[in-house]
Amino acid sequence: MSNNSKKKKTEEETVVMEDDNMEESEAVQEGMPERDQDPIIKDKSPSPDPLAKSIERQVTAMGRKTAEKLRSAPKEKIKIPLDQLNPNAGDVVVGVNGWNLQIQRGVAVNLPSPVVALLEQGGYNPTRVR
Numbered sequence: 001m002s003n004n005s006k007k008k009k010t011e012e013e014t015v016v017m018e019d020d021n022m023e024e025s026e027a028v029q030e031g032m033p034e035r036d037q038d039p040i041i042k043d044k045s046p047s048p049d050p051l052a053k054s055i056e057r058q059v060t061a062m063g064r065k066t067a068e069k070l071r072s073a074p075k076e077k078i079k080i081p082l083d084q085l086n087p088n089a090g091d092v093v094v095g096v097n098g099w100n101l102q103i104q105r106g107v108a109v110n111l112p113s114p115v116v117a118l119l120e121q122g123g124y125n126p127t128r129v130r
Helices: 003-021 024-030 055-072 113-121
Strands: 075-079 092-096 099-103 108-112
Touching (some): 055 099, 099 108, 108 113
16 A cells, blocks of 8 residues: 555544544534524424325315306307217317316307306307307
8 A cells, every 4th residue: 555545544533532532412413504493384283184085085175165266157058060070070178177078079058158168268169059
């Protein structure tokens, strides 16, 4: 071994030895920030578990609320035309906040006006029927 490698090894051992001589409480506290002795939140009651209510139940509840609002919305009678470029295209499915709707092409149906607006935005070109 050369003198440089011995010197490096000696320095490394010295550092390790210093760490070994350090008390355990000092080593733990060295990198830890000081905590406030007077916490802002003094309430020790357990916080509610956000995952206690399953996601499926949350989506179902949201869908029911949306359905109630859409039932009270004004209705429009429309027909979604058959797709000329894709004659095998099936029904159109629309989802609004967990409330799903399957609409058959070529058949006149009564739909809430917000759903009709979504169909127009989606490029399905709903035709209003009397």
